[in-house]
Amino acid sequence: MFIRKHKCPNCSSILKTKKVSKIVNSKSEEAKNFDFSFPCDGYLVGDVKFIWYVFHCDVCNAEISKREMKELESAQ
Numbered sequence: 001m002f003i004r005k006h007k008c009p010n011c012s013s014i015l016k017t018k019k020v021s022k023i024v025n026s027k028s029e030e031a032k033n034f035d036f037s038f039p040c041d042g043y044l045v046g047d048v049k050f051i052w053y054v055f056h057c058d059v060c061n062a063e064i065s066k067r068e069m070k071e072l073e074s075a076q
Helices: 029-033 066-075
Strands: 016-025 047-056
Touching: 016 029, 047 066
Parallel strands: none
Antiparallel strands: 016 047
16 A cells, blocks of 8 residues: 555546544444554443544545555456
8 A cells, every 4th residue: 555656537636645543333324444453352341432544635635545556456
């Protein structure tokens, strides 16, 4: 993600990385998309803040996940 420059698939501008976050409750429907496991055989319960990085284009405001970018670049 940080090793080389990535280009926007929409406008070919150089992408920057952006930190995004989301608070998810472990009992919500959305919780199935997040990993609530904790080191040492634990499990997080309640509201948990998840933080991750995405690629962001300043020109067209596109946000692309690391997984999507990998798929786009491997298809080229």
